[in-house]
Amino acid sequence: MAAENNLKTLEEKSIFILREANAKFKHIAALWSMGKDSTTMLALARKAFMGKIPFQVIYIDNGIDFPESYEFMEEMVKKWGLDLIIAKSNIKSELSGFSCCGANKTVALKKLMKEKRFDAIIASIRRDEHSIRAKERYFSPRDTSFKWDYKNQPAELWGNYATKIYDGSHFRVHPLLDWSESDVWRYIKKEKIPINPLYLAKDGYRYRSLGCTHCTVPIKSSASSIEGIIKELKITKTEERSGRSQDKEKAYVMEKLRSLGYM
Amino acid sequence: MDYRITLLGEKDHGKSTLLGNLLIKTGSIKRSRINSILPSSIGGKRFEPGYLLDSFKEERDRGMTIDQTSAEIIYKNNLLHMTDVPGHLELLKNMLTGASNASLGIFVVSAKMGEGFTNQSKRHLYLSNLMGIGAMLVAVNKMDMADFKEKAFIDIKKSITDYCSAAGIKSRLVFVPISAYNMENVIERAKNMQWYDGKPLMHTLLEMLEHINPGIVEQNGMRILIQDKIDDAFFGQVLYGKIKNGSDIILHPGGKKVRLFNLKKFNKVIGSSKAPSNIYFKLNPDANASRGDILYGIGEHPSAEIVFNAKIFPIKNISAYELSKSKVSFNGNYSNVAMRITGIFDITKAAKVPKRKNAAITPNYAINMAVKLAKKCPTEHFNAYPILGRFGMYSKSGILLGVGIVE
Numbered sequence: 001m002a003a004e005n006n007l008k009t010l011e012e013k014s015i016f017i018l019r020e021a022n023a024k025f026k027h028i029a030a031l032w033s034m035g036k037d038s039t040t041m042l043a044l045a046r047k048a049f050m051g052k053i054p055f056q057v058i059y060i061d062n063g064i065d066f067p068e069s070y071e072f073m074e075e076m077v078k079k080w081g082l083d084l085i086i087a088k089s090n091i092k093s094e095l096s097g098f099s100c101c102g103a104n105k106t107v108a109l110k111k112l113m114k115e116k117r118f119d120a121i122i123a124s125i126r127r128d129e130h131s132i133r134a135k136e137r138y139f140s141p142r143d144t145s146f147k148w149d150y151k152n153q154p155a156e157l158w159g160n161y162a163t164k165i166y167d168g169s170h171f172r173v174h175p176l177l178d179w180s181e182s183d184v185w186r187y188i189k190k191e192k193i194p195i196n197p198l199y200l201a202k203d204g205y206r207y208r209s210l211g212c213t214h215c216t217v218p219i220k221s222s223a224s225s226i227e228g229i230i231k232e233l234k235i236t237k238t239e240e241r242s243g244r245s246q247d248k249e250k251a252y253v254m255e256k257l258r259s260l261g262y263m
Numbered sequence: 264m265d266y267r268i269t270l271l272g273e274k275d276h277g278k279s280t281l282l283g284n285l286l287i288k289t290g291s292i293k294r295s296r297i298n299s300i301l302p303s304s305i306g307g308k309r310f311e312p313g314y315l316l317d318s319f320k321e322e323r324d325r326g327m328t329i330d331q332t333s334a335e336i337i338y339k340n341n342l343l344h345m346t347d348v349p350g351h352l353e354l355l356k357n358m359l360t361g362a363s364n365a366s367l368g369i370f371v372v373s374a375k376m377g378e379g380f381t382n383q384s385k386r387h388l389y390l391s392n393l394m395g396i397g398a399m400l401v402a403v404n405k406m407d408m409a410d411f412k413e414k415a416f417i418d419i420k421k422s423i424t425d426y427c428s429a430a431g432i433k434s435r436l437v438f439v440p441i442s443a444y445n446m447e448n449v450i451e452r453a454k455n456m457q458w459y460d461g462k463p464l465m466h467t468l469l470e471m472l473e474h475i476n477p478g479i480v481e482q483n484g485m486r487i488l489i490q491d492k493i494d495d496a497f498f499g500q501v502l503y504g505k506i507k508n509g510s511d512i513i514l515h516p517g518g519k520k521v522r523l524f525n526l527k528k529f530n531k532v533i534g535s536s537k538a539p540s541n542i543y544f545k546l547n548p549d550a551n552a553s554r555g556d557i558l559y560g561i562g563e564h565p566s567a568e569i570v571f572n573a574k575i576f577p578i579k580n581i582s583a584y585e586l587s588k589s590k591v592s593f594n595g596n597y598s599n600v601a602m603r604i605t606g607i608f609d610i611t612k613a614a615k616v617p618k619r620k621n622a623a624i625t626p627n628y629a630i631n632m633a634v635k636l637a638k639k640c641p642t643e644h645f646n647a648y649p650i651l652g653r654f655g656m657y658s659k660s661g662i663l664l665g666v667g668i669v670e
């Protein structure tokens with residue numbers, strides 16, 4: 001045993017989940033926020049499907065993301081040949097936290113799902129992000145209004161995931177559920193996955209978790225390389241999402257957001 | 264190796280408390296997460312470490328785990344994947360979700376007067392043994408409520424060993440008395456249980472893990488499960504054995520000899536691959552192979568494809584008559600196939616089995632049943648190739664009725 005997850009084991013499991021999702025759903029797409037987790041997920045999908053990602057990639061654009069992120073997006077679309085859909089979400093400037101992510105992004109995604117009739121959406125959430133996420137399934141059903149019936153989740157025995165779709169509902173697929181924040185960074189380093197430059201420290205600050213410009217604040221850090229981030233994570237005492245607007249992470253707010261379909 | 268450990272046991276006997284306190288005392292969780300469950304942040308009278316796992320508001324209000332949760336513990340430089348599961352009878356489905364991947368169980372049973380080794384404790388022990396968890400660390404908990412008396416420990420130990428021999432449970436059991444709330448004899452030796460001469464819980468756990476088989480049984484045979492086909496290529500998993508690029512193999516159902524070629528992993532052609540591994544390949548001829556089919560080594564074949572005997576543990580009360588009349592489904596090996604129960608046999612001596620046709624089958628033990636699948640689906644004896652010999656039994660409307668192993 002060792003005190004770190006084995007990256008090979010994590011990789012095999014994620015590839016299995018991605019292949020399983022692609023085999024079972026007719027209209028599947030992946031959410032890509034341009035952050036480290038969803039970019040890692042795309043790198044895994046490239047490995048799973050012999051270099052060519054077989055599904056569309058959705059970016060929900062609320063118009064207030066960082067300029068660095070937009071640049072990174074263009075670069076990656078070219079580099080990996082992504083079939084990208086940009087879903088415009090109309091941001092109301094007075095909203096932030098709960099209402100910003102809860103309302104705007106979800107409205108945009110709902111609209112897109114209706115148009116495109118997606119029956120499954122790949123989301124790169126991880127168990128260690130929040131104690132509510134630790135209860136997620138790899139394949140998690142949502143109802144028509146995107147609600148997560150968390151008190152009555154399907155059984156998930158071994159690798160046999162529930163995929164039965166009831167009218168209008170869809171599944172969330174979570175290939176990165178087993179990964180920790182530091183696993184993601186170790187994998188990014190090992191596989192040389194391109195990352196959004198906002199994660200690296202500049203003038204003493206870096207972003208540890210990326211939401212939009214309204215709900216993310218940078219942390220004090222001198223980690224200007226991936227190696228530096230991995231070292232920093234070994235000693236930090238705070239949680240990853242501490243750079244997100246506080247209201248969203250408080251007790252039970254996350255539960256409410258997720259049950260309402262927030263990503 | 265990747266060790267997955269599941270907590271097991273009756274509700275309120277202290278599973279969440281044990282895991283919560285372990286997360287805190289081993290420093291496996293960030294301070295801010297601990298602060299978030301202090302009575303000063305969320306109300307409540309006393310500090311409940313179990314709230315680290317029981318994160319739903321309703322779980323805290325009702326004082327019980329509703330759904331399983333996973334958490335990692337770092338102890339003496341080992342990473343332990345732990346799963347907390349609900350103890351309540353109605354929630355066996357969630358318990359199974361949590362326990363199905365574990366190779367070792369920490370079975371928590373309370374020594375407090377009036378709690379003890381209950382029917383639900385028996386279910387958890389029985390089910391986990393059925394599903395192949397061969398080693399069980401029995402944490403006899405709440406010793407503080409039993410005045411740390413040796414007799415309380417010995418009584419529980421005896422009722423568990425008696426039950427196991429009657430029910431034919433052959434798991435390796437190791438007993439440790441603890442108090443999870445006060446962390447007595449969990450990491451450090453307890454001062455008020457001088458009569459106990461063994462090691463504390465965590466020490467015992469590491470010793471047990473050293474001797475455990477993490478689910479990968481060494482087998483001579485080769486099994487590759489086909490997961491998907493895109494254009495003329497296949498995606499699959501090597502579950503057992505080793506495959507060489509360019510070798511002849513047997514496709515089941517059907518038994519046709521085909522050649523596997525263009526074996527790839529991550530876009531690179533490779534000479535061979537061994538379990539466990541996700542691979543890509545082509546077949547010549549492709550013989551209409553599809554999802555759920557299995558590739559075998561020359562001279563090998565599935566133990567059954569249509570009719571077989573299974574041991575099925577029902578997770579709720581079911582009428583034996585209804586069950587034999589209704590269409591259920593077999594969910595395993597990438598397949599979801601209509602299934603019929605053609606016989607229900609009396610096999611266990613652990614409890615009474617209903618003789619009358621309309622009697623209920625209760626979620627207390629596994630029942631030997633003869634089953635018939637609507638179409639061919641290769642399966643294996645659970646004892647030989649466990650991954651290909653276990654399944655969920657679902658109702659027509661998609662509700663989990665039970666779990667089974669192929670005999």
Ligand SMILES: Nc1nc2c(ncn2[C@@H]2O[C@H](COP(=O)(O)OP(=O)(O)OP(=O)(O)O)[C@@H](O)[C@H]2O)c(=O)[nH]1
Nearest residue numbers: 274275276277278279280327328350405442443444
């Ligand atoms: N005195 C005492 N109380 C304990 C001990 N361990 C747990 N408890 C208490 O017993 C109650 C139930 O404990 P939980 O950890 O929630 O029980 P559980 O087994 O996880 O229950 P479910 O999740 O519903 O299956 C809590 O109030 C704990 O504080 C112990 O060692 N001593």
